[in-house]
Amino acid sequence: MRSVPFTTLRVGAGLFALCGMVIWAAWSWREALSGFEEQGVGNARLISLYTERLVQTQIILQQATLRDLKVAPQGHISSKDFRNFLTAIGSAQEASAGLAVYSTGGQLLAASETFPEGFRFPHESFRAARAAGTRIYIGRHQTADPLNDLLFVAIPLDEAGAGGIFVSMLTLNSMRRFLIQVAPAPGEAASLLRSDGLLILRRDVMKPVVLDPNSPARLAIAEADHGAFRSVAVTDGIDRLYTYTRVGQLPLYANYGVPVASVRADWLVRVIPVWLFLGSLAVFTFVLTGRMRRALQKDIEALATRQELEATQKIAEQRAQLMQELSHRVKNNLALVLALIDRQVRRLGQVHAQDLKGRIQAIAEVHSMLFAAGGRFELDFGGLIDRLGKSPALIPPERRITVDSRIEPGICLGPDSAVPLALVAAELLTNAVKYAFPHGRPGCIRVALERVGTDEARLTIADDGVGMSKEAETRSSGLQIVAALVQQAEATLERTAGTGTSYEVTFPIRGHVPLPISAGQDRRTVGAG
Structure with missing residues (x-):
C-alpha cells in the first residue's frame, strides 16, 4: 500500500538529516577556521617577539660600540684594541657571527675576528631603505650552502647616520631552531618576510625567495599589519592557511602557516560522528515507517478475511x-x-539573512569574550561594542560606510545585561546600514560609550545618513526588537532625528548575578526564549 503521510515522513526524515548535515558542516568548518586563526595569531606573535628581542640585542651592541668610539682617541676605530672590543661584545651573544663598522660610503672600517671575510655590504640597498624611512635594515648573506647563510642587521652608528654603519651578523640556526619549536608538525610553516617581498627565513633550510607583488602574502601585508590569508607556498607547493603580524616597527612580518589538509582532517573528525548520527536517525525512521506500513497492511488483510460483511466499515x-x-x-x-x-x-524577530547574520555575530562575540574572560563572567562592554562596529557581518566592507568609535574603557557588564545590549547595538547598526544609507550611499556611523554616573552608562549610535521616516520606523521589526531588548535590560531609549538619526541607550552598569533556577522555572524560561 502507498500512503502520503508515510512517504512524507520518509522524505522529511531524509531532508531533515541532509539539512542538519549541511548546517553542522558549515558551522563546524567556521569553528575550525576560527580555532586555527586563534592559534596562528599566537604563534605569529611568538615569532615576532623573538625576532624583535634579537634585533633589540643588536641595537644594544650598536650603542655600546658608539659609546666606546666616543670616549676613545681619534683613529681608535682602525686600531687592534677596537677590533678586540668588537670580538669581545660579539662573543657574548650566542647567535652572533661577527660585528663590523662600515663608513657611510660602504667601506669596511673595522671588524671582529669572526666577521665573514667574503661579505659585501649592500650599501645601495641600505641607502634606499634609509631614504624610505627605515632605520634598521635586515638582510641575508648568502653562501654556497644555504645551511651556512647568515642574517645581518645594519644600523646607523649614530642618530644622524653620519658616523658610519654598524653591522651585526647572526647565525640562522638559532633562529631556525626557534621556528621549528613554534611549528613542529610536518607541513607547518614559520617564516620571516621582509616588506619588499623577500622571504628572508623559513623553518626549513632554503635560499631566500622574492615573492611576486600579486601574491596573497604581499597583498595581505600591504593592507594591514596583521591578519590571515590562504596561499599555495612557492617553496614547497603546499596549500596553507597563514596568519601574520608585523615585527614591531621593523620592515619584517612574522608568518605562521598550517596545511589546509590538516585543518580539513581535524574538521572531519568533528563532523563525521554527527553525520553518522543524523544518517542513522534517518535510516531508523525510514525502516520504522516501512514496518509500520507493513503492519498496518497485515491488519487490514486480517480484518478482511475474518468478516467480509463488515470489512468495509471495520477497515475504514x-x-x-x-x-x-x-x-x-x-x-x-x-x-x-x-x-x-x-x-x-x-x-x-525575522528570518532575514543580514539581520540573522548580525544577531548571530552579536551572540558569538559575547560568548567569545566570555570564553576569553575565563571564570570572571564579566565582559568589557566597550571592547564588545568596538568589535561589533568592526564586524563585516554588520557593516559590509563594500558599502563604504566608516565607523567612528569613541569608547570609554572600564565599563564592565555581566552576561545578563551584555547579551540584550549587544543585540540592541547589532540591531541599531544594521538599521543604520539598511535605512540611513540607501542605494550604496557612503557615510559614517558614530558609536560612543561613556559613563553618565556612578552606576549608569550611555551607548550612542548615530549616523549622518538620510534618516528613517516615521512610517518606516513603525514598520521596522528591528526597532520593535530593540524596544523589547531595551526593556529587558531595564534601560531607556531616546531617538533624535536631524542630520541623520541618533539613538541613545542609557543602561545600568551591573555585574554578573548568579540566580538559583528551579526545574519548572527553567522550562518556562526556555519556552519564552
Whole structure:
C-alpha cells in the first residue's frame, strides 16, 4: 500500500538529516577556521617577539660600540684594541657571527675576528631603505650552502647616520631552531618576510625567495599589519592557511602557516560522528515507517478475511484510527523541527539573512569574550561594542560606510545585561546600514560609550545618513526588537532625528548575578526564549 503521510515522513526524515548535515558542516568548518586563526595569531606573535628581542640585542651592541668610539682617541676605530672590543661584545651573544663598522660610503672600517671575510655590504640597498624611512635594515648573506647563510642587521652608528654603519651578523640556526619549536608538525610553516617581498627565513633550510607583488602574502601585508590569508607556498607547493603580524616597527612580518589538509582532517573528525548520527536517525525512521506500513497492511488483510460483511466499515474505522495515530506521530516529529525554527524566529524577530547574520555575530562575540574572560563572567562592554562596529557581518566592507568609535574603557557588564545590549547595538547598526544609507550611499556611523554616573552608562549610535521616516520606523521589526531588548535590560531609549538619526541607550552598569533556577522555572524560561 502507498500512503502520503508515510512517504512524507520518509522524505522529511531524509531532508531533515541532509539539512542538519549541511548546517553542522558549515558551522563546524567556521569553528575550525576560527580555532586555527586563534592559534596562528599566537604563534605569529611568538615569532615576532623573538625576532624583535634579537634585533633589540643588536641595537644594544650598536650603542655600546658608539659609546666606546666616543670616549676613545681619534683613529681608535682602525686600531687592534677596537677590533678586540668588537670580538669581545660579539662573543657574548650566542647567535652572533661577527660585528663590523662600515663608513657611510660602504667601506669596511673595522671588524671582529669572526666577521665573514667574503661579505659585501649592500650599501645601495641600505641607502634606499634609509631614504624610505627605515632605520634598521635586515638582510641575508648568502653562501654556497644555504645551511651556512647568515642574517645581518645594519644600523646607523649614530642618530644622524653620519658616523658610519654598524653591522651585526647572526647565525640562522638559532633562529631556525626557534621556528621549528613554534611549528613542529610536518607541513607547518614559520617564516620571516621582509616588506619588499623577500622571504628572508623559513623553518626549513632554503635560499631566500622574492615573492611576486600579486601574491596573497604581499597583498595581505600591504593592507594591514596583521591578519590571515590562504596561499599555495612557492617553496614547497603546499596549500596553507597563514596568519601574520608585523615585527614591531621593523620592515619584517612574522608568518605562521598550517596545511589546509590538516585543518580539513581535524574538521572531519568533528563532523563525521554527527553525520553518522543524523544518517542513522534517518535510516531508523525510514525502516520504522516501512514496518509500520507493513503492519498496518497485515491488519487490514486480517480484518478482511475474518468478516467480509463488515470489512468495509471495520477497515475504514481501523484505518481512520491508525491514520489519526500516525498523523499524531508525524505532527509530533514535525513539531520538533518547527519548534527549533520557531524558537529562532521568536528570538531573532525575522528570518532575514543580514539581520540573522548580525544577531548571530552579536551572540558569538559575547560568548567569545566570555570564553576569553575565563571564570570572571564579566565582559568589557566597550571592547564588545568596538568589535561589533568592526564586524563585516554588520557593516559590509563594500558599502563604504566608516565607523567612528569613541569608547570609554572600564565599563564592565555581566552576561545578563551584555547579551540584550549587544543585540540592541547589532540591531541599531544594521538599521543604520539598511535605512540611513540607501542605494550604496557612503557615510559614517558614530558609536560612543561613556559613563553618565556612578552606576549608569550611555551607548550612542548615530549616523549622518538620510534618516528613517516615521512610517518606516513603525514598520521596522528591528526597532520593535530593540524596544523589547531595551526593556529587558531595564534601560531607556531616546531617538533624535536631524542630520541623520541618533539613538541613545542609557543602561545600568551591573555585574554578573548568579540566580538559583528551579526545574519548572527553567522550562518556562526556555519556552519564552
